[in-house]
Amino acid sequence: xxxxxxxxxxxxxxxxxxxxxxxxxxxxxxxxxxxxxxxxxxxxxxxxxxxxxxxxxxxxxxxxxxxxxxxxxxxxxxxxxxxxxxxxxxxxxxxxxxxxxxxxxxxxxxxxxxxxxxxxxxxxxxxxxxxxxxxxxxxxxxxxxxxxxxxxxxxxxxxxxxxxxxxxxxxxxxxxxxxxxxxxxxxxxxxxxxxxxxxxxxxxxxxxxxxxxxxxxxxxxxxxxxxxxxxxxxxxxxxxxxxxxxxxxxxxxxxxxxxxxxxxxxxxxxxxxxxxxxxxxxxxxxxxxxxxxxxxxxxxxxxxxxxxxxxxxxxxxxxxxxxxxxxxxxxxxxxxxxxxxxxxxxxxxxxxxxxxxxxxxxxxxxxxxxxxxxxxxxxxxxxxxxxxxxxxxxxxxxxxxxxxxxxxxxxxxxxxxxxxxxxxxxxxxxxxxxxxxxxxxxxxxxxxxxxxxxxxxxxxxxxxxxxxxxxxxxxxxxxxxxxxxxxxxxxxxxxxxxxxxxxxxxxxxxxxxxxxxxxxxxxxxxxxxxxxxxxxxxxxxxxxxxxxxxxxxxxxxxxxxxxxxxxxxxxxxxxxxxxxxxxxxxxxxxxxxxxxxxxxxxxxxxx
Numbered sequence: 301x302x303x304x305x306x307x308x309x310x311x312x313x314x315x316x317x318x319x320x321x322x323x324x325x326x327x328x329x330x331x332x333x334x335x336x337x338x339x340x341x342x343x344x345x346x347x348x349x350x351x352x353x354x355x356x357x358x359x360x361x362x363x364x365x366x367x368x369x370x371x372x373x374x375x376x377x378x379x380x381x382x383x384x385x386x387x388x389x390x391x392x393x394x395x396x397x398x399x400x401x402x403x404x405x406x407x408x409x410x411x412x413x414x415x416x417x418x419x420x421x422x423x424x425x426x427x428x429x430x431x432x433x434x435x436x437x438x439x440x441x442x443x444x445x446x447x448x449x450x451x452x453x454x455x456x457x458x459x460x461x462x463x464x465x466x467x468x469x470x471x472x473x474x475x476x477x478x479x480x481x482x483x484x485x486x487x488x489x490x491x492x493x494x495x496x497x498x499x500x501x502x503x504x505x506x507x508x509x510x511x512x513x514x515x516x517x518x519x520x521x522x523x524x525x526x527x528x529x530x531x532x533x534x535x536x537x538x539x540x541x542x543x544x545x546x547x548x549x550x551x552x553x554x555x556x557x558x559x560x561x562x563x564x565x566x567x568x569x570x571x572x573x574x575x576x577x578x579x580x581x582x583x584x585x586x587x588x589x590x591x592x593x594x595x596x597x598x599x600x601x602x603x604x605x606x607x608x609x610x611x612x613x614x615x616x617x618x619x620x621x622x623x624x625x626x627x628x629x630x631x632x633x634x635x636x637x638x639x640x641x642x643x644x645x646x647x648x649x650x651x652x653x654x655x656x657x658x659x660x661x662x663x664x665x666x667x668x669x670x671x672x673x674x675x676x677x678x679x680x681x682x683x684x685x686x687x688x689x690x691x692x693x694x695x696x697x698x699x700x701x702x703x704x705x706x707x708x709x710x711x712x713x714x715x716x717x718x719x720x721x722x723x724x725x726x727x728x729x730x731x732x733x734x735x736x737x738x739x740x741x742x743x744x745x746x747x748x749x750x751x752x753x754x755x756x757x758x759x760x761x762x763x764x765x766x767x768x769x770x771x772x773x774x775x776x777x778x779x780x781x782x783x784x785x786x787x788x789x790x791x792x793x794x795x796x797x798x799x800x801x802x803x804x805x806x807x808x809x810x811x812x813x814x815x816x817x818x819x820x821x822x823x824x825x826x827x828x829x830x831x832x833x834x835x836x837x838x839x840x841x842x843x844x845x846x847x848x849x850x851x852x853x854x855x856x857x858x859x860x861x862x863x864x865x866x867x868x869x870x871x872x873x874x875x876x877x878x879x880x881x882x883x884x885x886x887x888x889x890x891x892x893x894x895x896x897x898x899x900x901x902x903x904x905x906x907x
Contacts, residue, residue: 313613318621319605324549324575325559329594330374334366337583337590340390340400341522341569345576345596346372351567352403353581354386356590363404367886367891369395370578370594379759381425383416387479389440389569390450391447398423399462401431409891417462419444423539431460431467439482441489448486448503458866459508461486467529471507475499481518481533483525490550491529493536493609502528515555516546522570524577524597525550525557531574532558535565535582540889543585549574552727562595570823575599583694620904626829626876627902629848634790634860637880637892641672641679645866646819650694653823653880653894655871657696657712659704660689661868662898664888671717673699674880683716695732695739695755699734703737703755709906711736721759731775731784732870738779740802747773749790752807754779764806768798768805774822776830776849776871780804783827783849786835788818795838799854801827811853817843821867823879823895827851831875831895836865842886846895860893886902 332350341352348370355364365384368375368527381400383792390404398420405414415430431449440449445464450457450473457473467656473491479839480494487505496512521544525531529552537544543564548555561579566590568582579595584591600606611623640658647661647668659671667688674678696702700714707726710717727744734740737757743749749769753760768785773787784807785799797816800807813832820835820843828851842863847854864884873879879895 303307309551312620313611313878314617315613315615316617317605318610318615319607319613320600320624321899322600322606323558324547324599326547326561326579326595326597328562329372329578329580329596330370331592331594331731332581333368333377333592334364335588335590335592336364337567339364339384339569339581340385340388340403340582341571341693342390342396342398342400343370343394343395343571344393345572345578346370347396347596348569348571348578348580349390349392349395349578350375351381351390351400351420352385352388352396354590356588370515370580371395375580381418383418384415384426385414385416389449391440391442392420392444396420396433399440399442399447400714401449403419405807406739415490425620429466432458432464439480439491440770441482441484442486446486446491447719448493450482452865458842462511473505474501474506474510479536481522481536481570481572483523483531484527486527488516488527490523490525490531492523492533492856493521493857494536495519504528509895512554513546513625515557516544516548517732520566520583522565522568522579522582524570524572524579525574532577532578534561534570534597535539535568536577537566543583561595563591563595565591572597577852579741595615596835607899607901612882612904616752620867622904623899623901623902624876625897625899627824627851629830629855629857630876630880630897630900631857632875632897633858634846634881634893634895636861638678639890639892640883641681641890642670643669643888643890644670644883645888646691647868647883648689648692648706649872649880649882650696650702650704650871651872652697655697655699656872656882657702657883659685659694659712660692660706661883662690662888671712685717685720691728692790692869692887693730693741694868694872695734695741696736702770703739705730705732705741709760723760724762725753727751727771729771731773731787731822733775733777733782733824734779740775740777740779740782742766742775742784742802743770743773745790747790751761752802766800766807767809768796770796770798770818772818772820773836774830774832775874776822776824776832777802777827778825780799781827783810783830785810785813785822785830785832785849785854786817786820796835799849811849813854814856815845815847817845817865819865821869821879821881821884823871823873823875825871826875826876829875831879833860833879833881833895834864834867837842862893864889864890
């Protein structure tokens with residue numbers, strides 16, 4: 301028998317306290333002395349600055365000259381700037397060396413944007429060479445002797461670099477914008493959102509390139525980051541959804557939503573790095589509406605014990621705990637995914653939830669041979685099946701090795717479909733589980749419908765029948781350990797909640813579903829965490845209910861957003877690691893929902 305270390309690569313550890321997840325979170329820092337927004341923020345989490353800005357309750361044109369510096373714990377007032385301003389740019393890596401420039405400097409109508417530039421050496425402000433472009437809503441990155449400053453409001457695309465003595469215009473942005481988030485260095489930077497957009501561009505030291513857009517439209521967002529490959533954008537947005545707490549993290553190619561701010565902030569001061577950021581002040585949905593709160597974004601220290609998937613440990617030397625997506629009943633949720641290219645129902649599906657194959661089914665007006673692949677974000681057409689598989693079923697554990705079956709069996713090898721040995725008993729609306737070389741199929745609309753067959757990668761062999769014949773049920777698990785639940789009793793036609801478990805040789809009555817139903821979606825690679833969703837209930841109404849099996853009993857958890865039956869039948873992902881509900885009826889739809897599960901920490905009990 302293999303040991304836990306041989307399987308997972310780690311031993312059972314003893315910890316004084318529970319390890320923590322290695323994720324970024326926001327926590328409270330010291331409050332500003334003066335609530336403000338639209339100020340020049342610069343520095344890092346332990347050495348930051350707030351210069352100028354607009355104070356709470358001030359008329360539209362009022363500007364501030366107040367300056368505060370942050371030591372990682374508290375803000376203190378220091379020497380004022382020479383020219384009061386708001387909505388200006390700032391750059392620097394510490395509160396002892398900051399450059400501010402531009403912004404709205406005229407305190408009363410007609411309002412005007414200035415070109416004044418000031419340099420801070422830790423004790424005094426000095427006016428230096430003015431920049432050429434007028435504007436507010438600027439952004440800048442770098443140091444006080446080597447800065448790149450870009451864009452502004454009204455929306456412009458001008459970019460200038462500062463070498464410590466002079467400004468030079470360089471290549472412009474591809475998109476005009478103001479009130480955006482920006483971070484980086486003079487040779488590697490990123491600018492995102494602004495003026496209610498999701499546009500993102502990266503700077504390589506000479507030119508700007510458009511890249512993956514943000515998930516959330518933003519204006520007045522703030523940013524913390526390192527270079528064009530790593531950083532966060534947070535807060536912002538007045539319209540159309542109000543103030544945002546959402547934070548998005550960038551890894552050089554994609555954006556991921558991470559932990560939210562505690563207080564939504566618009567036009568707050570930002571600074572720091574992707575792992576140690578800071579957001580202070582800003583317009584907030586509170587009273588007074590110009591905030592003083594500071595929030596710090598950080599990861600656990602290097603010395604912290606970090607939770608890892610599959611970790612089992614003794615906490616305090618007495619309590620055995622485990623961490624992972626399969627720790628207890630997963631608290632998963634459904635969210636809308638990208639629609640299938642064509643409305644469909646009763647199609648076969650296999651593969652993991654981020655790399656799935658679907659095929660066959662009934663597209664409005666005709667049975668289908670169409671097949672599609674899913675890469676986690678979009679669908680692509682692939683080679684058609686040799687014969688339609690309406691009311692077929694899929695099985696297989698990868699997007700390059702799987703089958704869709706409707707009595708006749710077709711194998712997908714990553715580029716084409718090949719007919720393989722047929723079932724001994726031809727059937728539709730059967731249920732399948734297992735891999736492309738070791739699968740199990742049972743049930744189906746055929747007499748008798750209790751027949752179970754096993755696939756060894758080459759041929760099918762009949763094995764023990766189920767205790768109750770049925771079709772349209774759900775089968776989860778493997779060839780040697782599975783659970784078969786729900787379906788329509790055959791003969792009789794009643795929807796059943798009955799479940800049976802398979803041990804590799806025979807079926808045993810198991811714990812029933814909470815709701816009888818047929819033509820459900822289902823997924824799992826393990827009989828200990830199985831999932832059934834949707835279907836048609838005993839009242840002949842479509843269901844949105846989701847049930848999870850923990851190896852002993854079924855529990856109802858979060859519903860799908862829309863009730864449906866005849867979604868893709870077969871295995872796509874698992875209850876613990878994500879799944880897909882693809883298409884369905886009535887009416888026949890193309891909509892897709894994605895099931896996702898967060899990692900969980902759970903106490904392990906044993907006897």
